[in-house]
Amino acid sequence: MVEFHVDRGSGFPAYLQLGQQVREAMRLGWLQPGDRLPTVRDVVATSGVNANTVLKAYRELELAGLVEARQGSGTFVKGTLGSAAPEVLDPLREGLAKWVAEARSAGLEDEDIYALLREVLSGGAQ
Amino acid sequence: MVEFHVDRGSGFPAYLQLGQQVREAMRLGWLQPGDRLPTVRDVVATSGVNANTVLKAYRELELAGLVEARQGSGTFVKGTLGSAAPEVLDPLREGLAKWVAEARSAGLEDEDIYALLREVLSGGAQ
Amino acid sequence: MVEFHVDRGSGFPAYLQLGQQVREAMRLGWLQPGDRLPTVRDVVATSGVNANTVLKAYRELELAGLVEARQGSGTFVKGTLGSAAPEVLDPLREGLAKWVAEARSAGLEDEDIYALLREVLSGGAQ
Amino acid sequence: MVEFHVDRGSGFPAYLQLGQQVREAMRLGWLQPGDRLPTVRDVVATSGVNANTVLKAYRELELAGLVEARQGSGTFVKGTLGSAAPEVLDPLREGLAKWVAEARSAGLEDEDIYALLREVLSGGAQ
DNA sequence: GTGGTCTAGACCACC
DNA sequence: GTGGTCTAGACCACA
Numbered sequence: 001m002v003e004f005h006v007d008r009g010s011g012f013p014a015y016l017q018l019g020q021q022v023r024e025a026m027r028l029g030w031l032q033p034g035d036r037l038p039t040v041r042d043v044v045a046t047s048g049v050n051a052n053t054v055l056k057a058y059r060e061l062e063l064a065g066l067v068e069a070r071q072g073s074g075t076f077v078k079g080t081l082g083s084a085a086p087e088v089l090d091p092l093r094e095g096l097a098k099w100v101a102e103a104r105s106a107g108l109e110d111e112d113i114y115a116l117l118r119e120v121l122s123g124g125a126q
Numbered sequence: 127m128v129e130f131h132v133d134r135g136s137g138f139p140a141y142l143q144l145g146q147q148v149r150e151a152m153r154l155g156w157l158q159p160g161d162r163l164p165t166v167r168d169v170v171a172t173s174g175v176n177a178n179t180v181l182k183a184y185r186e187l188e189l190a191g192l193v194e195a196r197q198g199s200g201t202f203v204k205g206t207l208g209s210a211a212p213e214v215l216d217p218l219r220e221g222l223a224k225w226v227a228e229a230r231s232a233g234l235e236d237e238d239i240y241a242l243l244r245e246v247l248s249g250g251a252q
Numbered sequence: 253m254v255e256f257h258v259d260r261g262s263g264f265p266a267y268l269q270l271g272q273q274v275r276e277a278m279r280l281g282w283l284q285p286g287d288r289l290p291t292v293r294d295v296v297a298t299s300g301v302n303a304n305t306v307l308k309a310y311r312e313l314e315l316a317g318l319v320e321a322r323q324g325s326g327t328f329v330k331g332t333l334g335s336a337a338p339e340v341l342d343p344l345r346e347g348l349a350k351w352v353a354e355a356r357s358a359g360l361e362d363e364d365i366y367a368l369l370r371e372v373l374s375g376g377a378q
Numbered sequence: 379m380v381e382f383h384v385d386r387g388s389g390f391p392a393y394l395q396l397g398q399q400v401r402e403a404m405r406l407g408w409l410q411p412g413d414r415l416p417t418v419r420d421v422v423a424t425s426g427v428n429a430n431t432v433l434k435a436y437r438e439l440e441l442a443g444l445v446e447a448r449q450g451s452g453t454f455v456k457g458t459l460g461s462a463a464p465e466v467l468d469p470l471r472e473g474l475a476k477w478v479a480e481a482r483s484a485g486l487e488d489e490d491i492y493a494l495l496r497e498v499l500s501g502g503a504q
Numbered sequence: 505g506t507g508g509t510c511t512a513g514a515c516c517a518c519c
Numbered sequence: 520g521t522g523g524t525c526t527a528g529a530c531c532a533c534a
Contacts, residue, residue, distance in 0.1 A: 011142045011516095013524060024241040040507065050526050055508070063315055072428075072506045072534035082238045089242070092229050097246050099225055103218050110247050112208045115150040116215070117243055120223050121236050137523090139517060176324075176519055263531095265509060268389045276493040292522065302511050307523070324519030324521045334490045341494070344481050349498050351477055355470050362499050364460045367402040368467070369495055372475050373488050389508090391532060428534050 002030055002038065006047040014049050018057035026066065027082035029089065037067060037075040128156055128164065132173040140175050144183035152192065153208035155215065163193060163201040254282055254290065258299040266301050270309035278318065279334035281341065289319060289327040380408055380416065384425040392427050396435035404444065405460035407467065415445060415453040 002025045006014050025031040038046070043054045058075050061067045068078040103113055128151045132140050151157040164172070169180045184201050187193045194204040210218075229239055254277045258266050277283040290298070295306045310327050313319045320330040355365055380403045384392050403409040416424070421432045436453050439445045446456040462470075481491055 011139055013137055015524080016137050023237070024244065027238050027241040028245060039505085041505085052508095052527090053525060056524090058507085069507060070534090071508075071532065074506065082235060082241075084232070084234055084238055088232050088234075092225075092232060092234070093242055093246060095225050095228065096242055099218075099221050100243075100246050102221065106210070106214050106218060108210055108214075108218070109208060111149070112153050112210055113243070113247065115153040115208070116219055116222055117226075117239070118150065119154055120219060120226050121239065141517075176517095179518065182517085263391055263394050265389055267509080275489070276496065279490050279493040280497060291520085293520085303522095304512090304524095305510060308509090310522085321522060322519090323517065323523075326521065334487060334493070336484070336486055336490055340484050340486075344477075344484060344486070345494055345498060347477050347480065348494055351470075351473055352495075352498050354473065358462070358466050358470060360462055360466075360470070361460060363401070364405050364462055365495070365499065367405040367460070368471055368474055369478075369491070370402065371406055372471060372478050373491065393532075428532095431533060434532090 004038070004043055004047045004049075006049050008048070014053050015057040015060070018043070018047075018049070018054060019060055022057070022061055022066070023081055026077065026080065027084070029084075029086055031077050033077050033080060035077045037077065039074055130164070130169055130173045132175050134174070140173075140179050141183040141186070144169070144173075144175070144180060145186055148183075148187055148192070149207055152203065152206065153210070155210075155212055157203050159203050159206060161203045162199075163203070165200060256290070256295055256299045256301075258301050260300075267305050267309040267312070270295070270299075270301070270306060271312055274309070274313055275318070275333055278329065278332065279336070281336075281338055283329050285329050285332060287329045289329065291326060382416070382421055382425045384427050386426070392425075392431050393435040393438070396421070396425075396427070396432060397438055400435075400439055400444070401459055404455065404458065405462070407462075407464055409455050411455050411458060413455045415455070417452060 002021070004018055004021050006017050008014065022031065022037065031037070037058065040051050040054045040058070043049065044051050047054075058067065058069060062069055062075075064079075066077065066079045066081065067075050069075045100113065103116075108116075128147065130144055130147050132143050134140065148157065148163065157163075163184065166177050166180045166184070169175065170177050184193065184195065188195055188201075190205075192203065192205045192207065193201050195201045226239065229242075234242075254273070256270055256273050258269050260266065274283065274289065283289070289310065292303050292306045292310070295301065296303050299306075310319065310321060314321055314327075316331075318329065318331045318333065319327050321327045352365065355368075360368075380399065382396055382399050384395050386392065400409065400415065409415075415436065418429050418432045418436070421427065422429050436445065436447065440447055440453075444455065444457045444459065445453050447453045478491065481494075486494075
């Protein structure tokens, strides 16, 4: 089961954070087609966000074709995102974890790590 | 010289994007204490954002003690962010680039990679 | 300029009524690409609907690619809907008006007329 | 026999769709006083809607004096709607069908046609 | 009890 | 002054 964590006061809209977390869970295989998302009320209880904010996040996922809301029964994962199978992801995750350990022991903070990744992904100096 | 890229319509506030990009450039050593930030006018021309938005971003960086506005001459980097020296960053960047190459050849998209990193940084299953 | 009329208490969601009216105005050529929709505040004043309801309608039109919201300046028609040129529409409208006059003088109410049209469009008995 | 078609996900409440379809069938003479409506069970099977939703639709029609529920035997049309006799309706239907054929061959979509009719019924520019 | 609609109002981002 | 975000809470449609 996915649990959401909303960082309020970061300026980052709460409904976007929720949407992103669903997308990431789908990419990582935590959410598979047919799985039910936490109910709106669950998310409200868990994350402290208002119900309408959750609804908005779910509605946008629905419009994106990723989930499907069924009145009275819940919201369900419909589409897929990211093609990576666990057999592929697991060794990569392991390799990345090793690299992260190195980076941290060299004194890098998480923000440094994100910055480095963005640099590398965007192909150097950009 | 740093060049800003603002993604409008992503829901992510423009002034936060600018601030984040300055911070990342500082972390990666692209911006060093004493360096001058692009002028507001430059950023407007480059990114299509309104001047007030740029001013707001710079003002917040100044309040954070990271930059200093000098009337008539521009805005200059004052503080530092991230403790990593180039001698430390370079081999890490290289290691990361190698891992990214692997991940991509395994079919992962950039979003998959970000998701994996977030997972690893947050300590596994979260 | 388009003016909205929202029928509250019909059970028909207000935001759908607004969306439909924009779409119809586009079909009839009352709204052309580049035209500005009434501001959210205008609609609130005109129709008595809440601002968020209007925003929701406009956001859905934007997601459908029909309009574009520009912060600080308004919401503008972007796409097109219905290919009918005025030269084509005008004679048809005239013919229809004539038929409507007949139907009404035969005692039909508007609801009868809608029912008839729906029957004819759906191809008879269906 | 009337057959219901409920469009879920249109935002239009299912019970209103059912009610409207009964009303239209009455206006067009498909349902006459004394006729029996489909059983709730039939509608559930046909339209995929929940039984309570059908019951709610029938209850509202009953409150409007249009139908009458007889315990154990079904729901029957009681009142009338629309004053048009078949001798009146048929030629009008024919005239409308001719107009619709014209409109379609001019490239109009059904939505265009509905928009035009609404415009004409509401008396022009509204 | 599920998702959905609407409201009223505060506050923010942007021009 | 423009659109947008978020909240709190009432109420509805549906299973």
